[in-house]
Amino acid sequence: MIEKLPESQRETARIVLGFGTAANERYTRRLELLGSGADRNVRTMQRRADDVIYLIAEAAYGVPAPFGGWSAAGADGPWHTSALAVRLTLTGAAAEVFETREVVSHVAGLTDIEHAISLARPASTTGRADLSGLGIDVVAGGEVHSVRMVSSSRVAFSLRPPRPLDAGDQHEFFFRIRLAELPAPFYCCTPEFPCESFDLNIRFDRREPPQRVWRIDGDFSKDAGDPLPARKPLFLDASGEVRTGFRDLHPARSYGVGWQPAR
Structure with a gap:
């Protein structure tokens, strides 16, 4: 364990x-x-x-289920995430996310891994959404393409590996997302397909550390940003960082960290 x-x-x-x-x-x-x-x-x-x-x-x-309960033969969808590690750095209102994601293909010839980010509030209420404050760059493992708004608060994009993946193939992407402003005081993974593990590290701005921090563990997505439910508290270390991890994430549930801003 x-x-x-x-x-x-x-x-x-x-x-x-x-x-x-x-x-x-x-x-x-x-x-x-x-x-x-x-x-x-x-x-x-x-x-x-x-x-x-x-x-x-x-x-x-989760021990009785082999491989975290998600096998290529029995899992739904064209792929699943075997390991996800996120490092989030907050500087004032801005945020920078470094994500390492290892996926396992369930099909032959998988060429695109669909990904999305929820901004938690509408990016635009009228007209064409402005994505100029959003930067998505693949550092290693492929390329990003087809960045688009799929709803008023959700940005989708595709990750393309260097070669098509066959069933059972594993592939790791490492990419960066830059936000001019983090729209809400929480960060969650809400997987569309099963995810075996998710490790999250958040480095807060030491000039304005949060009043309190808590763990979001399997909440409904609409409740993830709600500060009222009783949740397990988390504590910053001397560097202003907090770390937590999750195993066997279920699709459409949210896992991550929420906090109460300093002001």
Whole structure:
């Protein structure tokens, strides 16, 4: 289960669960050891311990299903995501997203991976939508084409690998999205097709850190931006970053992080 966690949390999990420590080492002592390396107190380490236990419980819940429950033979759609990693950096109102996505083809001759971004509020209420504040660039793994508005708040585009994918082929894209303004205080993955894993890292502007941060775990998409439901809190580290991960994401449900802005 530990190996299914984001890499940054595996060592914490090993120490919390007593792997690699003395057999008679008490739990509180292990937390002290964990805190000494990061210059944190036991209460802070307890919160981090709670986070990794929560994620391990999620991973354990999905164990009976092989490969996260999504096999090429049984999954719907022409492809599914085997691994998604997102790094979101916020600077003032602007946002920059770095996304690494590994997909698995279910069909022969797959040439285009359809992708979309919800802007959470209409980009334009009248006339042609202005996408000048949106930049999408593939850094590695193919090219972007056919960027278009499919609704008043949803931008779609296609990712094209260097060669067509056969059934069972895996391929990784690495691309960047730049937004002149992040339209809402949350970031989610709401997959159209199954997604085995999603790791999210958000670096907030240290000049205006959020008042609070929370985890969005399988919400209906219309509820993802609602700050009222009770959710698991998340905590910024000394660099102003927060990290969380998800496994076995279900289509049409939202997974990610929400926050209350500083003002």
